[in-house]
Structure formats: structure tokens, C-alpha cells
Amino acid sequence: MKYSPKLVLGVLGGVVAMACTPSAFAQSCGRVTVANMNWQSAEVLAEIDKLILSKGYGCDVELVPGDTMPTLSAMMEKGKPDVAPEAWINAVRQPLDAAVKEGRLHYAARSLKDGGVEGWWIPKYIADAHPDIKTIDDALKHPELFPAPESKDKGAVYNCPSGWNCQLTTGSAFKAWDAAKKGFVLVDTGSAAGLDGSIAKAYERKQGWLGYYWAPTSILGRYEMVKLDAGVPFDKAGFEGCNTKADCDKPVKTDWAKSEVFTVFTDRFQKAGGPAIGYLKARSWDNATVNKLLAWMSANQATGEDGAKHFLKTQPDIWKTWVSSDVAVKVSKGL
Numbered sequence: 001m002k003y004s005p006k007l008v009l010g011v012l013g014g015v016v017a018m019a020c021t022p023s024a025f026a027q028s029c030g031r032v033t034v035a036n037m038n039w040q041s042a043e044v045l046a047e048i049d050k051l052i053l054s055k056g057y058g059c060d061v062e063l064v065p066g067d068t069m070p071t072l073s074a075m076m077e078k079g080k081p082d083v084a085p086e087a088w089i090n091a092v093r094q095p096l097d098a099a100v101k102e103g104r105l106h107y108a109a110r111s112l113k114d115g116g117v118e119g120w121w122i123p124k125y126i127a128d129a130h131p132d133i134k135t136i137d138d139a140l141k142h143p144e145l146f147p148a149p150e151s152k153d154k155g156a157v158y159n160c161p162s163g164w165n166c167q168l169t170t171g172s173a174f175k176a177w178d179a180a181k182k183g184f185v186l187v188d189t190g191s192a193a194g195l196d197g198s199i200a201k202a203y204e205r206k207q208g209w210l211g212y213y214w215a216p217t218s219i220l221g222r223y224e225m226v227k228l229d230a231g232v233p234f235d236k237a238g239f240e241g242c243n244t245k246a247d248c249d250k251p252v253k254t255d256w257a258k259s260e261v262f263t264v265f266t267d268r269f270q271k272a273g274g275p276a277i278g279y280l281k282a283r284s285w286d287n288a289t290v291n292k293l294l295a296w297m298s299a300n301q302a303t304g305e306d307g308a309k310h311f312l313k314t315q316p317d318i319w320k321t322w323v324s325s326d327v328a329v330k331v332s333k334g335l
Contacts, residue, residue, distance in 0.1 A: 031061075033080055034063050035065075036064060037071070044297065045111065046086075047304040048308040051334070052323065057273075057279065064081050073092075076099045082266050083265045086112075088116060089261070104266070105265070107264060109283050111284065112261040116261050117215050117287065118215075119227050120173070123226070125206060141182070146208040155182075158212065166212055169239070169243050169244055172242065172244075199219055199223055221290075232255060235254035238252035283319075283322045316328075
């Protein structure tokens with residue numbers, strides 16, 4: 001049986017056309033499970049990944065519940081879920097590095113360019129009015145600028161809620177810097193809402209505030225705060241050996257460790273994800289961007305999905321640098 005050149009070209013053209021259809025593109029990426037971690041910044045990033053991977057790359061995305069240790073352990077031991085968008089890896093760096101070296105897992109971009117940060121903060125209006133206050137030692141020279149709510153003749157350092165690890169580290173720092181001898185009291189905020197409320201109240205009254213906080217968080221997107229320099233480097237042995245423990249008798253002056261935050265994905269997805277892998281290796285943002293987005297979400301009682309759509313609609317100058325122009329068009333049309 002003979003085939004005409006036109007028939008052969010027609011069949012080949014049909015094959016090419018099928019290969020370029022969204023369904024065929026989806027087939028090349030396939031199904032991908034993405035960990036939806038149980039805190040706000042990770043939740044919105046998972047939703048952003050879902051929208052971009054599905055709309056831009058044709059992936060069949062399923063969000064699955066996650067948390068740092070259970071998710072990373074499951075990825076190392078079982079190879080799923082496929083993607084952890086915001087993995088705070090400090091506590092599991094050694095086994096995670098081993099899994100990456102063995103080729104079972106892969107690092108993509110730093111989810112947070114500047115890492116997760118924690119320490120003692122003051123309001124920006126206080127920092128602007130008193131440019132000499134740069135470090136924790138500087139702030140502790142001025143108890144009058146940070147009045148305690150129950151003792152106006154004392155300065156206040158606001159602590160984390162009971163049961164949080166940062167309650168221990170803040171208490172240890174309070175002792176290490178001899179804050180009590182310098183005229184300060186340690187204020188128990190009682191809850192996350194109490195800690196946030198103390199910052200909001202200080203801002204409303206334009207009063208001083210000194211205490212522990214971390215980023216990225218919505219409260220720092222609503223109220224501009226300045227992180228004080230510890231004035232000393234991170235002392236890993238002292239921090240982990242004493243400052244993090246309830247029975248720490250001799251805490252040391254130490255900075256807080258900067259948390260490394262990466263996107264991690266499995267070798268299965270490395271082989272199946274196609275161009276989508278390039279997106280995960282490029283997708284990175286900073287704390288200032290995240291703080292503002294989280295503040296918008298909190299103010300509007302928005303879900304992670306709402307926040308993802310808001311970000312993609314209002315911040316194209318950021319996310320379009322993560323993808324090619326044709327993918328950007330597909331994502332924009334899919335919103």
C-alpha cells in the first residue's frame with residue numbers, strides 16, 4: 001500500500017498538533033502533590049505554586065496537608081509529597097543534605113531570599129527618632145523609651161506566648177543581657193494575639209515597644225518594625241545547649257540563627273516535571289513582599305487561594321521573572 005506525501009505530512013502535522021495541546025503538555029508534567037504547610041506564608045506559596053504549575057505548565061496539582069518535620073521525613077523516606085514549597089530546613093539539614101547527595105531529593109530556589117529571621121524589634125518611628133539605637137545593648141540603655149504597661153518607671157521586653165520555644169530563648173536573652181539590672185521587666189503576652197496586640201497598641205499610641213518577633217508575618221506587614229542587631233554572632237553551642245532550655249542557668253549573649261528556607265522536591269518530579277522544574281528553581285521572594293501579602297490576607301480574612309490570586313494579579317513584576325513569557329500569558333489568562 002502506498003502513502004501520498006500529503007497524507008504523510010497530514011498525519012505528522014496531526015501528531016505535532018496533539019503534542020502541543022494543553023492535554024499533551026499536562027501529560028509531560030503529570031500529577032504532582034504539593035505540601036500545603038499549616039502556616040500562612042507557606043499556605044499562600046503552595047496556592048501560588050498550584051496556580052502557576054496548573055495554569056502555566058499543565059500540571060495536575062493536588063495540595064496535601066503538611067508540616068515541616070512530617071513532610072520532609074515523608075519525602076526522605078517515601079518520596080512524597082513531590083514538592084515542599086516552604087521548607088524551614090535548619091533542624092533537618094544533615095539528613096536532608098544526605099538525601100540530596102544520594103539523589104532522592106533536590107533543592108530548588110530559596111523560598112525566602114533573606115531567610116526566616118527572628119530577634120528583638122522596635123518600631124520604625126522609634127528607630128528614626130533615635131538613630132543611635134542599633135543594637136540590643138543600645139535599646140537597653142533607654143528603659144524610658146519602652147515603658148512597661150504595669151510599671152511606668154520600668155522598661156518592657158515583650159516575650160512570646162507560653163509553650164513557644166521563643167519564650168525560652170527570649171527569657172534567656174533577657175538574662176544574658178542583664179536587662180533586669182538595666183531597668184527592664186519581661187512581659188508575658190499570654191498568647192499570639194496578645195503579642196500582636198501589644199505591637200498594635202504601641203503603634204496606635206506611638207509609644208515605644210521592644211520585644212521578640214519573627215518574619216515573615218502579617219503583623220510586620222501592617223506595622224513597620226526594625227530588627228535590632230544582637231551585636232554578637234550566633235553561638236550555636238550556647239544557643240542550643242542552654243538558651244533553648246527551660247533550666248538554662250547561664251545563658252549566653254547570642255544572635256538568633258537565620259533560618260534557611262528552601263523549596264525541596266523529589267527525584268520523581270525532577271524526572272517528570274519538565275519545564276516546571278525551572279519555575280521551582282527560579283521562584284523566590286523576600287520577607288518584605290511576603291509580609292505585605294500576609295497583612296492584606298489578614299485584613300481581608302483571605303484564604304491562601306485568595307492571597308495567591310491577589311498576588312498574581314497585583315505583583316506581576318515579581319512573579320513574571322520566575323517564568324517564561326508564554327507561561328506568564330497562560331497564568332494571567334487563567335486567573
